Amino acid sequence: MLLIELLFFAYRDFIADPDAILAEFGFGRAHHRVLHFVCRRPGLRVAELLEILQITKQSLGRVLRQLIAEGYIEQRSGEHDRRERLLFATERGQALFAKLAEPQLRRVSRALRASGPEGAEIIQQFFLDMIKQDNRAHVCDVLLGGSAQSSLGEPLGLDDAGDET
Amino acid sequence: MLLIELLFFAYRDFIADPDAILAEFGFGRAHHRVLHFVCRRPGLRVAELLEILQITKQSLGRVLRQLIAEGYIEQRSGEHDRRERLLFATERGQALFAKLAEPQLRRVSRALRASGPEGAEIIQQFFLDMIKQDNRAHVCDVLLGGSAQSSLGEPLGLDDAGDET
DNA sequence: AAGATATGTCAGCCATATTGACATATTTAC
DNA sequence: GTAAATATGTCAATATGGCTGACATATCTT
Numbered sequence: 001m002l003l004i005e006l007l008f009f010a011y012r013d014f015i016a017d018p019d020a021i022l023a024e025f026g027f028g029r030a031h032h033r034v035l036h037f038v039c040r041r042p043g044l045r046v047a048e049l050l051e052i053l054q055i056t057k058q059s060l061g062r063v064l065r066q067l068i069a070e071g072y073i074e075q076r077s078g079e080h081d082r083r084e085r086l087l088f089a090t091e092r093g094q095a096l097f098a099k100l101a102e103p104q105l106r107r108v109s110r111a112l113r114a115s116g117p118e119g120a121e122i123i124q125q126f127f128l129d130m131i132k133q134d135n136r137a138h139v140c141d142v143l144l145g146g147s148a149q150s151s152l153g154e155p156l157g158l159d160d161a162g163d164e165t
Numbered sequence: 166m167l168l169i170e171l172l173f174f175a176y177r178d179f180i181a182d183p184d185a186i187l188a189e190f191g192f193g194r195a196h197h198r199v200l201h202f203v204c205r206r207p208g209l210r211v212a213e214l215l216e217i218l219q220i221t222k223q224s225l226g227r228v229l230r231q232l233i234a235e236g237y238i239e240q241r242s243g244e245h246d247r248r249e250r251l252l253f254a255t256e257r258g259q260a261l262f263a264k265l266a267e268p269q270l271r272r273v274s275r276a277l278r279a280s281g282p283e284g285a286e287i288i289q290q291f292f293l294d295m296i297k298q299d300n301r302a303h304v305c306d307v308l309l310g311g312s313a314q315s316s317l318g319e320p321l322g323l324d325d326a327g328d329e330t
Numbered sequence: 331a332a333g334a335t336a337t338g339t340c341a342g343c344c345a346t347a348t349t350g351a352c353a354t355a356t357t358t359a360c
Numbered sequence: 361g362t363a364a365a366t367a368t369g370t371c372a373a374t375a376t377g378g379c380t381g382a383c384a385t386a387t388c389t390t
Contacts, residue, residue: 331390332389332390333388333389333390334387334388334389334390335386335387335388335389336385336386336387336388337384337385337386337387338383338384338385338386339382339383339384339385340381340382340383340384341380341381341382342379342380342381343378343379343380344377344378344379344380345376345377345378345379346375346376346377346378347374347375347376347377348373348374348375348376349372349373349374349375350371350372350373351370351371351372352369352370352371353368353369353370353371354367354368354369354370355366355367355368355369356365356366356367356368357364357365357366357367358363358364358365358366359362359363359364359365360361360362360363360364
């Protein structure tokens, strides 16, 4: 029960750092999320982004339009399928991404330093196990570039049955 | 960097379980947060709740009014200071609280099982270290009922300097 | 009695999410 | 080659949950 509340407070403060920066640029959290995943997965398709963020295309549309209009993100048609709009961050987009990630990295790094090297692995595994089973493979895919079977794969192993989600 | 994204996905799914239940009751996340902390700290003052949630009284007002009108939360005047409105969950409120907490507890417990007993401590400490320094004492206070010096206190110790927040 | 404090409430604004309907370009299937 | 499916974009309306500013009330403190 304690962990539930710690997660609430930790996430609240984790989000607060970039929020302050975003406000200077006239952006909100939604812009941050979009920019983040486009930077991390250059050439992302719109449909993939929708699945990652789990929002509707209408919701994405507004923030994406702004990010494109202000030169943070570019679209290019797919080579194999020209219906697809592949998303790339411009230099300006990458710069903002880095600026937003910096305080979050600092916060995470500091907290990790206190937990030692095996601590980091335990914590990573914990987060992965917190993700819904259905999404887990997909998340591994997004984070590790397709190798769902990597060091993070096969999270809970055998005794996962009966607990769902 | 990986942890940043894992935190995003974990929180997203962590929130999704109660969201589905809340929708049946015509409530939103804001109601959940209010109900949660009132249940966890019976007799909470409005001002304390505002500080925990870090929202304005106007934002709180709307959801609190609904929760009171529908019989999930009660107000009683403070004994020493009758201006204060102390908040208590009714039986109905406690029932909903339990119903909302159940899937979250299940998810957390399952993830913790995989990390062993010392894993649980490492993870707790990690979350605590993720909270802004300014808020940390206050959070300990809220979570542990006043003993900021408990097993969770003094998080990062000495080498915390220079990293702020 | 005057001022500070705890709370409540009205009104309006903004960001971000939703649904439903429809438009366009392109690929795939028959 | 036409028809259907797909990827994307966009319009309009609506809901939630934040915000600011202004003001009201009850109660405590001085």
